Structure formats: C-alpha cells, structure tokens
Amino acid sequence: MKEITVQEVQQSIENGNKLNLIDVREVSEVQEGHVPGSINIPLGLLEFRLPELDKNTPYIIICRSGGRSGQATEFLNYQGYNATNMVGGMLAWEGKVEQ
Template structure:
C-alpha cells in the first residue's frame, strides 16, 4: 500500500523557491499549476527521474495526493529526499497559493 511511510508537508510549508514536482497529467497541468513547478507526469517519472535533483528537498504534488504519494515513495526508495504535498493542487488552490495556466482561461484544478 502506498502512503504508509510517506513524508507529508502542508501546502503552506512549501517554500517559494522549493523544487515542486507536479506529477499530474498534461490536461491537468495545462488547466492550472504552480508557476515554478516542474511537470513530469507520474507515468513518465521512472524514465525521467534523472531530471529531478538529488541534492535538495523535492516537494511532489498531484490533484489530491494519491499519485504524488506513489511518486514520493518511489523517489525516496531510490535515494531522493521527497515529501508529498498534503491535499495536492486542490489544497494549493484553496490556500490561495499562486497558480498559472497554459491556456487563455483562468487557472483551475481539474
């Protein structure tokens, strides 16, 4: 089962200059994401893990926390220092954290 020993941080604890890894799908990313997040969909993470820095804390986010918990567990098992952002982008938006979109529409969490 995923998530049993996965470190979790609250949205408010993610520093503005922190490495935020968004593991949602492309349509979710386009609709709305944190401005400085890095997008690697969960399904591509195994092949693209080398893009994720090993020398700093990694904050992983998805829509509500399930996929990011899987990513955190896999990254930590492979030697990274990763934490799951509690509540995902849904909590991020509710907390009023900055968001942007890749469309002409206002950013939203889908």
C-alpha cells in the same frame, strides 16, 4: 513518508524560498493550473525521467489530491531521492496558479 501541507509550501514561497516542485499530474491537468515554478513530470513518466533529478536536491511532489504524489514520493525515496508529498494537492491549494 515525509509530508508537507499546502499552507507550508505557500508560506515558504511567499517568504522567497526557492522550492523544487514536481507536479506529477497529466499534462492536460497541469495546463488547467499549476503552482508557479513547478515542473511537470507525469507519474507514468517519472521512472524514465529520473536522470533529470538530483539526489542531493529536496523535491516537493504535487498532484490533484495527494494520492499520485504520495506514490511518486514513495518511489523517489526508494530510489534514493529526497522527496516530500504535498498533502491535499491542488484541490487544497489556495495560492497563485499559472496556466
């Protein structure tokens, strides 16, 4: 499974790169704070929302600590998507957050 650190994601955003971030936490968790520009697809709904995703687009998957995003990353990669797990999740995130 491909992994990326929160620092690498933060640096990429600060450098002006457009990242495709998917937050797989529950809606209530995301409302408490999320990485700016991320979209919320709760882990339990991911398989039903696959048609919204593009297999040619690289995605970075986010959750609270890295567990659910790891599951989502493995699932997406198995389905033929280009997904990378953000290790440490929002607990390790030190950048801007939106609510």
